[in-house]
Amino acid sequence: MLWPFTLIGGGAGYAIASIPGAMLGALLGQALDRRLHVQSLAELRERLAGRKVPRDDELIFILLGRVAKTDGRVVDGHIQQARVEMRRLDLSEPATRRAIAAFNRGKDGRDNLRVHLMRLKNQPHAAEGLLRACWRMAWADGRASRGERELIVSWGKWLGWTAEKVEALSATEDEQRSRSPASSGGEYQEALRLLGVRSDAEPAQIKRAYRRLLSRHHPDKVAGSGASPVQVRDATEKTRDLHHAYAVVRERRGFR
Structure with missing residues (x-):
């Protein structure tokens, strides 16, 4: 990764005071790179062109x-x-x-x-x-x-x-x-089953169930516990199914 201000600082420091200047300039440039969250020359050009770095x-x-x-x-x-x-x-x-x-x-x-x-x-x-x-x-x-x-x-x-x-x-x-089209009644019932909620559950209850399951099965959390690649892949698929199920229920029930 080419940190732009680190390179600029190092080069300018070397021109002014040889190796000691390069070291000091690079350290100052690195601090500026980290503060501004600029990670490449291309990204710096984007900033200078007025394009905001997206979240x-x-x-x-x-x-x-x-x-x-x-x-x-x-x-x-x-x-x-x-x-x-x-x-x-x-x-x-x-x-x-x-x-x-x-x-x-x-x-x-x-x-x-x-x-x-x-x-x-x-x-x-x-x-x-x-x-x-x-x-x-x-x-x-x-x-x-x-x-x-x-x-x-x-x-x-x-x-x-x-x-x-x-x-x-x-x-x-x-x-x-x-x-699985979103309008399918069978898909809606399957989505409720996957989320572990009843068809008459309140939106807040559905949201809590979804977030609890998402936290339990998130692949990053599973990977951090030392799981095997197969278990991480299964967690990824489970997470995708949960996202889809929640989207189906929200669309059918009409809540945000």
């Missing part, structure tokens, strides 16, 4: 906006899918407003997304969540176009994934989409 809950919607606009036109299915993702993440009202702004920001296509995605290269679970959401957006209009596929695969490579692994996520998301 984690904004980055996903910037990506979704970019996917939706890939073929030149955002259709109603894309808008509906963005709303589904907002419900899936259980966003607060301020976070929802930020997500809408981020989605629109993604559509303009001016962000250097490589800068932001490279920061998640060592966070496999966060990376998988982003890629899955992008595939769901790609399939929102009933098909994942060649342009959308190439875009998501390129993002996966920046995250450290192989093209084959990224494409495999597309297949699983399409299979789930075709297998």
Whole structure:
């Protein structure tokens, strides 16, 4: 990782006072990099161009906006899918407003997304969540176009994934989409069963059950307890099922 102010400070220090100056300049530059959270020269250029570094809950919607606009036109299915993702993440009202702004920001296509995605290269679970959401957006209009596929695969490579692994996520998301439409009564009952709540449960009770299960099965928590790769993968799938179940129940019951 090239810390820009560290490099600039080291170079300037060397020019002024040789090696001792370089060491002092690099230390001062590193302190500035950490304070400003600047991790690369490309990110510094983004800052200087006036592009605000997105929060984690904004980055996903910037990506979704970019996917939706890939073929030149955002259709109603894309808008509906963005709303589904907002419900899936259980966003607060301020976070929802930020997500809408981020989605629109993604559509303009001016962000250097490589800068932001490279920061998640060592966070496999966060990376998988982003890629899955992008595939769901790609399939929102009933098909994942060649342009959308190439875009998501390129993002996966920046995250450290192989093209084959990224494409495999597309297949699983399409299979789930075709297998379980949100309007299905059977799916609603299955979602209630997975969350462990009754059909007459209050929204607050459903939300508590969802969060309790999410905390218990989150892959990061399972991985931290020394679980095997298979157990972590199972936890990832369980977490995805919980997200989907909660989204189904919220849509059917009409609560935030």
